[in-house]
Amino acid sequence: MADRRILVDLLGFTGSRGGTETYVRELLPRIANLLPGTRFAALTGRAGAHRVSAFFPGHVQTVPWVGADPATWALGAVAATDLLARRGRADLVWAPANFGPVFRGVPRVVTVHDAIYDEVPGGLAQRAQRAVTSTLMRRSARTADRVLTVSHAAADSIGRFLAVPAERVSVVHNGSSEPRPVDDPRGILSSFALPAGRPLVLSVGNRMPHKNFPGLLEALATIAPAARPVTVVAGSRLPDPLAGDVARLGLERDVILPGWVSDEQLEALYQAADLYVCPSLAEGFGLPVVDALRRRVPVLAHDVPVLREVGGDAAHYADATDAAIFGAALTAALRAPADDDARAEAQEWAARFTWDSAAEATAEVLESVRRGARR
Incomplete structure (x- = not known):
């Protein structure tokens, strides 16, 4: 019988929350292999139960009153996680999706991916909506035994905005996924109706304010129509909230909004793209930047510390x-494409970020907190 028990709080897992869910899907099976004497259990809501069961290396318990909405997720984290951890005699709780319990109890590690709600608060309505989440994140981080985060830039933000002492924050960079080339990228993308003979720019992400996709569209509008690339902005429900900006700026012939795309379609888009663009104002890590570089796709990113941390000298900023500056930089990047040597160096840089190394470092943090709590 296992003598170590870790409860993982996946109450917010729905299958549609992007990078934080990639994080747990990639790490958990690897961590289980690294800690063979540990019994893992997961808490999840009814919206994510079957998705969590597909990858989780242990027992999955569904809390039926937790749905896909942030309100019940937050309530579950506050009211249920520590209680069920005690009942299950867990040695440690790991909350990998920004917040968990807000009171001290079973020893806990929380992964705070970023402090974007405080860095880029958005408009008045958005600030009101985010106030509760921001408060819970702050309280959860301050009461955790250790905070994990995914970049040194994010660690700085957590210190400034969440007031967590630096000695309780551990930085473990995310990994990047290995390229999985497809045989016929244009065929896989046939439903996108990509025009032939024009450069293709790719950008991916949700439509939260910090992603700054309206800023990317404004930059595209500064480029003369004859020189304007076709730009695919994937990663949203349909109808896409960006559609109004596309129409307002007269970019209907230049911008494709396909919504969420499959893994195969995303690989095809990377293969077809001449340039990946990341206009984000803030990120915890910036995983698509690394994924693009690992696929030898040149990258243009907004000039902020976190994107320089993950893009290094391999990307342009x-x-x-x-809009005028970013539009000019986008045009310049397309007019002077990277040669094979530059692409190979970028790929080598990005290949340093692996999920295997992230899992090893994360397992060390989890074990360190667990051992310290049992002394």
Whole structure:
């Protein structure tokens, strides 16, 4: 019988929350292999139960009153996680999706991916909606035994905005996924109706304000129509909230909004793309930047510390808050494409970020907190 028990709080897992869910899907099976004497259990809501069961290396318990909405997720984290951890005699709780319990109880590690709600608060309505989440994140981080985060830039933000002492924050970079080339990328993308003979720009992400996709569209509008690339902005429900900006700026012939795309379609888009663009104002890590570089796709990113941390000298940077500057940088990147040597160096840089190394470092943090709590 296992003598170590870790409860993983996956109450917010729905299958549609992007990078934080990639994080747990990639790490958990690897961590289980690294800690063979540990029994893992997961808490999840009814919206994510079957998705969590598909990858989780242990027992999955569904809390039926937790749905896909943030309100019941937050309530579950506050009211249920520590209680069920005690009942299950867990040695440790790991909350990998920004917040968990807000009171001290079973020893706990929380992964705070970013402090974006405080860095880029958005408009008045968005600030009101985020106030509760931001408060819970702050309280959860301050009461955790250890905070994990995914970049040094995120660690700095957590210190400034969440007031967590630096000695309780551990930085473990995310990994990147290995390229899985497809045989016929244009065929896989046939439903996108990509026009032939024009450069293709790719950008991916949800439509939260910090992603700054309206800023990317404004930059595209500064480029003369004859020189304007076709730009695919994937990663949203349909109808896409960006559709109004596309129409307002007269970019209907230049911008494709396909919504969420499959893994195969995303690989095809990377293969077809001439340039990946990341206009984000803030990120915890910036995983698509690394994924693009690992696929030898040149990258243009907004010039902020976190994107320089993950993109290094392999990417190009410009101010995405200035449409003219970012549009000019985008045009310049397309006119002077990277040669094979530059692409190979970028791929080598990005290949340093692996999920195997992330799992090893994360397992060390979990074990360190667990051992310290049992002394």
